[in-house]
Amino acid sequence: MPEPELSLRSELIDLTGMSLTALRTCADPALRRSVDNLLSEADDPWIAALRLQSAQGDSGC
Amino acid sequence: MSGGHPATHGLSRKDLDAFARGGGGRDAVLELRSAKRSKLLVTLRTLLDSAPAGAGPLGTFAAAWDLLATAEQADSVSVSEVLALPAVHSWAAQALRYLRGSVPSDAPLWFALGHLNAIAAAAAVSAGLDFRTSIPVFSGLAVLPTVGAAVVPTGERHAVAELVAAHGEVVVRHGGVEATRWLPMRRIRVEHEGRELVVWLDDLSPFRAFGDPQPAEPLSDKAVVDWTSALERAWRLLVSRHPEQAEGLTAGLTALVPGRRRGRFRDSSATSADAFGSVELALPSDAPRLAAVLIHEFSHSKLNGLFDLVALDVENREEIFYAPWRDDPRPLHGVLHGVYSFLAVTDFWQAEGVDDLAHFRFALHRVQTMGAIDTIERSGLLTEVGERFVATMRVHVQGWQHHAVPDRHRRAAEQVALDHRATWRLRHLVPDPDHVAAVVADWTAGRRWRGDLGPAPVVRPAAGLTEPRARTHLIEWALRDPESFKTLTEEAVAAEVPGATAADLCLVLGETGRAQTLYLAQIAADPVGFAGWIGLGLTVGSRCLAEFPELVRAVAAAVDAAPGELVAWFDRE
Numbered sequence: 314m315p316e317p318e319l320s321l322r323s324e325l326i327d328l329t330g331m332s333l334t335a336l337r338t339c340a341d342p343a344l345r346r347s348v349d350n351l352l353s354e355a356d357d358p359w360i361a362a363l364r365l366q367s368a369q370g371d372s373g374c
Numbered sequence: 375m376s377g378g379h380p381a382t383h384g385l386s387r388k389d390l391d392a393f394a395r396g397g398g399g400r401d402a403v404l405e406l407r408s409a410k411r412s413k414l415l416v417t418l419r420t421l422l423d424s425a426p427a428g429a430g431p432l433g434t435f436a437a438a439w440d441l442l443a444t445a446e447q448a449d450s451v452s453v454s455e456v457l458a459l460p461a462v463h464s465w466a467a468q469a470l471r472y473l474r475g476s477v478p479s480d481a482p483l484w485f486a487l488g489h490l491n492a493i494a495a496a497a498a499v500s501a502g503l504d505f506r507t508s509i510p511v512f513s514g515l516a517v518l519p520t521v522g523a524a525v526v527p528t529g530e531r532h533a534v535a536e537l538v539a540a541h542g543e544v545v546v547r548h549g550g551v552e553a554t555r556w557l558p559m560r561r562i563r564v565e566h567e568g569r570e571l572v573v574w575l576d577d578l579s580p581f582r583a584f585g586d587p588q589p590a591e592p593l594s595d596k597a598v599v600d601w602t603s604a605l606e607r608a609w610r611l612l613v614s615r616h617p618e619q620a621e622g623l624t625a626g627l628t629a630l631v632p633g634r635r636r637g638r639f640r641d642s643s644a645t646s647a648d649a650f651g652s653v654e655l656a657l658p659s660d661a662p663r664l665a666a667v668l669i670h671e672f673s674h675s676k677l678n679g680l681f682d683l684v685a686l687d688v689e690n691r692e693e694i695f696y697a698p699w700r701d702d703p704r705p706l707h708g709v710l711h712g713v714y715s716f717l718a719v720t721d722f723w724q725a726e727g728v729d730d731l732a733h734f735r736f737a738l739h740r741v742q743t744m745g746a747i748d749t750i751e752r753s754g755l756l757t758e759v760g761e762r763f764v765a766t767m768r769v770h771v772q773g774w775q776h777h778a779v780p781d782r783h784r785r786a787a788e789q790v791a792l793d794h795r796a797t798w799r800l801r802h803l804v805p806d807p808d809h810v811a812a813v814v815a816d817w818t819a820g821r822r823w824r825g826d827l828g829p830a831p832v833v834r835p836a837a838g839l840t841e842p843r844a845r846t847h848l849i850e851w852a853l854r855d856p857e858s859f860k861t862l863t864e865e866a867v868a869a870e871v872p873g874a875t876a877a878d879l880c881l882v883l884g885e886t887g888r889a890q891t892l893y894l895a896q897i898a899a900d901p902v903g904f905a906g907w908i909g910l911g912l913t914v915g916s917r918c919l920a921e922f923p924e925l926v927r928a929v930a931a932a933v934d935a936a937p938g939e940l941v942a943w944f945d946r947e
Binding site: 322355 | 384
C-alpha cells in the first residue's frame with residue numbers, strides 16, 4: 314500500500330484560515346494540546362537555551 | 375480544517391527525505407512556514423490567556439489583540455505580512471518565557487507584552503485604519519514592525535508614545551512632542567532568471583537578534599546599497615548554480631539581520647529556532663561566502679521547522695559529543711544541526727570547486743560531516759524517524775566520496791580535521807587516572823607501550839574558550855591569498871592571526887624541522903597547553919597525538935621524559 318501523504322503527523326494545531334477573532338474564543342482540544350506543549354517548552358530553561366542558541370557560521374553550530 | 379475541527383500539521387515521508395538530502399522544495403518549505411505561523415498564533419493565544427488582567431502603561435494585551443483583529447477584518451494580507459516577520463516570532467516566544475519566568479529579563483513585563491501594541495499598530499497602519507493607541511519606545515525608537523520606526527528621543531530605555539492614525543496620516547507623540555524623523559524598515563528584492571528573493575533588512579526590530587531586545591542599529595544608505603549589491607551577486611550564483619537551494623530560500627528566507635563581525639578569520643552568522651527564515655550575519659567578503667552562509671543558516675531554519683513537527687532525537691541532557699565544527703562538546707541535538715547544515719554547505723562547495731578555497735572547504739566539510747554522522751549513528755539517541763532521516767543523509771554524503779579533490783587540498787583538509795579533533799580531545803577529555811598510572815609504570819619500568827587505551831576518557835568541558843583554530847586560519851589564508859601569506863613573518867604571525875605561533879607558521883610553510891624545534895619549546899614552556907602538543911603531533915605525523923593526546927599529555931606530566939622521546943615510545947606500538 315502507498316504511504317499516506319502526511320504520514321508524520323504532529324500535535325501542532327493547523328490554524329490556517331482561522332481568524333484572530335475566532336482564535337480568541339477557540340476551545341478546540343487540539344488547541345489546548347498545542348498550548349500545553351508550548352508551555353512545557355517555554356517553562357524549560359534548558360530548551361529555551363537550546364532554541365535561542367546561536368548557530369554560527371564558520372564558528373560552529 | 376476538516377469537518378469543522380482544525381487538523382494538525384504534518385509532513386510526508388517524501389518531504390522528510392527531501393529535507394534529509396539537504397533540499398526540500400518550495401511546497402515543503404511553505405509547509406514549515408505554515409506550521410511556524412500556527413505556532414505563533416498558539417503563542418499569541420497563550421499570552422492572551424496568561425497576561426495580567428490589569429492594564430500597564432500600554433493598556434491590556436486583549437486591547438492590542440482587538441486592534442490586530444480589526445486590522446485583519448479590514449485587510450488580512452497586511453496582518454499576515456506583519457505576523458510573517460521573524461522578529462515578531464522571536465518576540466512572542468521570548469515574551470512567553472518572560473511571562474512564565476523561565477528566562478531573566480532586563481525589560482519590564484509591560485514593555486515585553488506591550489510589543490503586541492506595536493505589531494497591531496503596524497498592521498492597522500498598513501490596513502489603512504483610523505485609530506489611536508499607545509506603542510512602546512525602546513532606546514529612543516518606536517518601532518512598527520515592517521513599517522519603520524519613529525525617532526522618539528526620550529532618554530529612557532523603555533517608554534511609551536502615542537500613535538494617532540487618521541486619513542492616511544500617522545503621528546507619533548511623546549510628552550506632547552511630535553516625532554518628526556522616521557526610519558523606514560527596508561526590504562530588498564533581488565531577481566535572477568525570473569526567480570525573485572524578497573527579504574527584510576531588519577536593522578530596527580527590538581527582537582530581531584534573538585533573545586533579549588537589542589537597540590536598533592540603523593544602516594546608512596550606503597550600507598543598504600552594499601547589502602543589496604552583495605545579495606544580488608550571491609543570488610545570481612545561487613539561482614544559476616544551486617537552483618534547489620534557491621527555490622527553498624525563495625519560499626522561506628524572509629529577513630536578514632545585520633550583525634557584527636567577530637573576527638577576521640571567522641564568518642559571523644546565526645539563526646534561532648524562534649525565528650524561522652531569519653539570518654543574523656555580518657556581510658561576508660564575497661558572493662560565494664554569502665551564498666554559503668545563507669544556505670548554512672537556512673538549513674538550521676529548516677531543521678528547526680522539522681523539529682516542531684517530528685522528533686528526530688531522544689532528549690538527553692547528560693551526554694555530550696564531539697562536533698567537528700565546534701570547539702566545545704555538544705548535545706546530540708546540536709551535532710544533528712551541524713551535520714544538517716554542513717551537508718548542504720558541502721554540496722555547495724562541491725559545486726563551486728573552481729578555486730583553492732572551494733576545493734579545501736569541500737574536502738574539509740566532507741570528512742567532518744561523515745565523521746559526525748558516525749557519531750550520531752553510534753549515539754543510540756535517534757528516534758525511528760531520526761534513524762530514517764540520518765540514514766538518508768548517510769546515503770547522500772556517500773555520493774561525495776568519489777568526487778576528485780586535488781591532493782594538496784585533500785591533505786590540508788585532513789590535517790585541519792585531525793588538528794581540530796585532537797585539540798578538542800586534549801581540551802575536553804580526561805583519561806582514567808588508574809590507566810594513566812599503569813602506563814606510567816610501564817614507561818618507568820622500560821616496558822613497551824601495550825597499545826591499551828584503557829577505559830573511555832571522561833568528557834569534562836574546558837572553561838574559557840581560547841582561539842584553538844589558529845593553524846586552520848593560517849592554512850585558509852595561504853589558500854585564499856598566497857601572495858600576502860608569503861609576506862607573513864614569524865615575528866608578525868601572532869599579531870596577524872590570534873593564537874598563532876611561529877611554529878604554526880613554519881608548519882604551514884612546510885618547514886617541519888624548525889616547526890618541531892619550536893613546538894618542543896612551546897611544550898617546555900607550557901606543558902599542559904594544547905597548541906604545542908598537537909602541533910608537534912602534526913609535525914612528526916604522530917598517531918598517538920592524533921588519536922589519544924589526552925593520555926600522552928597525562929603520562930608526560932607524571933614521568934621525567936623528553937616529549938619527543940615519549941611520543942616516539944607511544945608511536946612505536
